[in-house]
Amino acid sequence: MLFALSSFPIPQSPNRNQIHNVKPQSSETLKIDLLRNFNSPFELRQVHAQIIKTNAPLSILPLTRVGLVCAFTPSFHYAQQIFKCVEKQKPETFVWNSCLKALAEGDSPIDAIMLFYRLRQYDVCPDTFTCSSVLRACLNLLDLSNGRILHGVVEKVGFRSNLYLQNMIVHLYASCGEMGEARLLFEKMPQRDVVTWNIMIAQLIKQGDHEGAYDLFSRMPERNVRSWTSMIAGYVQCGKAKEAIHLFAKMEEAGVKCNEVTVVAVLAACADLGALDLGMRIHEYSNRHGFKRNVRISNTLIDMYVKCGCLEEACKVFEEMEERTVVSWSAMIGGLAMHGRAEEALRLFSDMSQVGIEPNGVTFIGLLHACSHMGLISEGRRFFASMTRDYGIIPQIEHYGCMVDLLSRAGLLHEAHEFILNMPMKPNGVVWGALLGACRVHKNVEMAEEAIKHLLELDPLNDGYYVVLSNIYAEAGRWEDTARVRKFMKDRQVKKTPGWSSITVDGVVHEFVAGEESHPDTEQIFQRWEELLEEMRLKGYVPNTSVVLLDIEEGEKVKFVSRHSEKLALVFGLMNTPAETPIRIMKNLRICEDCHSAFKLISAIVNREIVVRDRNRFHCFNDNSCSCRDYW
DNA sequence: TTAGGGTTAG
Numbered sequence: 001m002l003f004a005l006s007s008f009p010i011p012q013s014p015n016r017n018q019i020h021n022v023k024p025q026s027s028e029t030l031k032i033d034l035l036r037n038f039n040s041p042f043e044l045r046q047v048h049a050q051i052i053k054t055n056a057p058l059s060i061l062p063l064t065r066v067g068l069v070c071a072f073t074p075s076f077h078y079a080q081q082i083f084k085c086v087e088k089q090k091p092e093t094f095v096w097n098s099c100l101k102a103l104a105e106g107d108s109p110i111d112a113i114m115l116f117y118r119l120r121q122y123d124v125c126p127d128t129f130t131c132s133s134v135l136r137a138c139l140n141l142l143d144l145s146n147g148r149i150l151h152g153v154v155e156k157v158g159f160r161s162n163l164y165l166q167n168m169i170v171h172l173y174a175s176c177g178e179m180g181e182a183r184l185l186f187e188k189m190p191q192r193d194v195v196t197w198n199i200m201i202a203q204l205i206k207q208g209d210h211e212g213a214y215d216l217f218s219r220m221p222e223r224n225v226r227s228w229t230s231m232i233a234g235y236v237q238c239g240k241a242k243e244a245i246h247l248f249a250k251m252e253e254a255g256v257k258c259n260e261v262t263v264v265a266v267l268a269a270c271a272d273l274g275a276l277d278l279g280m281r282i283h284e285y286s287n288r289h290g291f292k293r294n295v296r297i298s299n300t301l302i303d304m305y306v307k308c309g310c311l312e313e314a315c316k317v318f319e320e321m322e323e324r325t326v327v328s329w330s331a332m333i334g335g336l337a338m339h340g341r342a343e344e345a346l347r348l349f350s351d352m353s354q355v356g357i358e359p360n361g362v363t364f365i366g367l368l369h370a371c372s373h374m375g376l377i378s379e380g381r382r383f384f385a386s387m388t389r390d391y392g393i394i395p396q397i398e399h400y401g402c403m404v405d406l407l408s409r410a411g412l413l414h415e416a417h418e419f420i421l422n423m424p425m426k427p428n429g430v431v432w433g434a435l436l437g438a439c440r441v442h443k444n445v446e447m448a449e450e451a452i453k454h455l456l457e458l459d460p461l462n463d464g465y466y467v468v469l470s471n472i473y474a475e476a477g478r479w480e481d482t483a484r485v486r487k488f489m490k491d492r493q494v495k496k497t498p499g500w501s502s503i504t505v506d507g508v509v510h511e512f513v514a515g516e517e518s519h520p521d522t523e524q525i526f527q528r529w530e531e532l533l534e535e536m537r538l539k540g541y542v543p544n545t546s547v548v549l550l551d552i553e554e555g556e557k558v559k560f561v562s563r564h565s566e567k568l569a570l571v572f573g574l575m576n577t578p579a580e581t582p583i584r585i586m587k588n589l590r591i592c593e594d595c596h597s598a599f600k601l602i603s604a605i606v607n608r609e610i611v612v613r614d615r616n617r618f619h620c621f622n623d624n625s626c627s628c629r630d631y632w
Numbered sequence: 633t634t635a636g637g638g639t640t641a642g
Contacts, residue, residue, distance in 0.1 A: 201637090228637090334640060
């Protein structure tokens with residue numbers, strides 16, 4: 001370490017007294033501390049002087065700090081000289097690599113790229129680790145132009161056979177959207193490992209090519225837990241929860257143990273499908289394998305229980321968590337909102353604020369949903385104003401959608417319309433759709449026509465809008481207009497999505513489609529329905545046929561509503577599950593008014609809790625009332 | 633000191 005300190009450019013500090021403040025050190029630990037705590041090349045000079053005095057070798061960690069502080073200053077060369085004196089093998093590259101890694105994985109990946117060019121300028125020889133860190137920086141920045149240069153360096157320096165680097169390069173091209181080039185490299189690779197395949201699978205999924213991903217998945221020579229998890233998570237992300245669960249079953253068959261990430265992915269699939277049985281099994285597995293403290297798992301568990309209609313279980317998971325993030329709070333607030341428990345959602349928000357967790361945009365979506373589902377207009381307005389004023393969160397289109405829903409559902413259709421016209425962004429189908437839906441509840445044909453005018457431009461093939469409009473006309477007795485809508489749909493080949501409901505009995509999912517008689521137990525279901533109907537009539541039930549949008553005879557309409565999918569699922573559930581257990585039904589569309597009033601009565605007649613998850617929210621029927629308090 | 637998969641809104 002004997003070289004002249006003064007021979008390298010060191011910026012001069014005005015405060016020379018600082019030198020005297022550095023006390024002589026004797027131990028290695030103290031030296032490391034000295035290097036860790038300096039903040040400028042000038043202080044480095046003082047510290048370095050102390051180190052020379054104590055004359056012992058330095059370790060890498062504090063030297064990284066030297067590199068980071070000097071990297072972009074005239075002291076670069078000075079730092080180089082220090083590095084050359086400390087390790088036996090390739091000392092300099094080693095320390096710079098450590099700096100590159102810190103920069104690439106930290107907040108300033110661009111500095112890693114800059115430093116790389118500086119190193120080239122000063123003739124520092126790159127090794128595989130250098131390339132790896134700079135590629136990581138390019139990947140984090142999705143910077144393909146520098147990535148291509150790095151790719152060239154890797155080829156030129158002769159690291160072509162390095163599988164790690166090749167994998168990163170494939171990853172980089174794929175992440176930057178150059179799937180063709182990634183594919184070409186993948187095909188030409190002299191050797192591939194499980195990571196190579198996993199990268200390709202994950203990237204194909206991200207680009208939406210699930211078939212391509214599955215093709216590779218089925219062709220890969222060996223699969224590990226990450227391969228399975230990538231594929232399962234990929235299916236979940238693109239809304240193919242059934243395929244995800246199916247693959248998970250195959251994974252179990254193959255004897256591959258799941259890890260925390262798999263658990264999250266499978267739980268998310270259960271949440272989507274409302275698959276409570278499997279969700280509970282995974283929950284037990286997770287606890288058995290010591291994953292209980294994993295916050296992401298707990299967050300997904302909350303969401304799973306919420307979406308499977310088990311709000312109490314969700315609360316339990318939430319309460320047992322040792323550490324909660326904004327996601328945990330938001331999931332719970334959103335869950336309470338979905339179940340119509342607005343007061344509790346709002347109370348939870350105040351608890352959250354008290355423990356010092358800052359809300360985010362999603363938290364406010366939950367809060368606005370809570371207000372909207374329960375008609376808390378002034379609270380909703382307050383939250384909307386507060387999100388920007390108190391938390392600096394700019395409302396997104398989803399928040400505007402919630403506000404339109406809140407106002408229009410409460411009957412303030414004109415205010416909602418004004419609100420839409422004054423939005424700072426172009427309203428989307430969700431926003432106009434919320435207004436349209438409320439027009440049906442409040443029987444406002446003119447406003448519905450205004451909404452549909454915009455919806456036809458935005459999303460002309462969405463059958464749901466036409467169905468609502470047609471219903472609005474039907475309820476107003478405007479059958480000619482109803483017929484016109486139906487013809488319009490026919491001409492454009494838009495078909496109404498059939499309503500279906502599902503119920504799980506003994507682990508088997510039974511699906512019922514409105515009006516269909518495909519289930520083997522159809523006969524018995526109809527028979528049991530007739531018996532129930534007798535009891536319901538005694539309690540004042542009259543079928544509400546206004547929900548039938550066809551211009552047919554009353555008797556036919558009654559038959560129509562009695563064949564709604566949720567009714568078939570409910571009767572099947574009553575026939576095949578033990579008394580007093582809750583019945584959980586899922587529906588792809590919104591529950592209709594007739595089923596809603598029927599279910600309230602049935603819950604009292606059979607003395608059972610009936611939980612229905614529809615497209616929008618949960619309805620929990622108990623003793624002739626619903627958790628939505630008929631506001632939906 | 634280097635590579636791949638994860639949570640809340642819909």
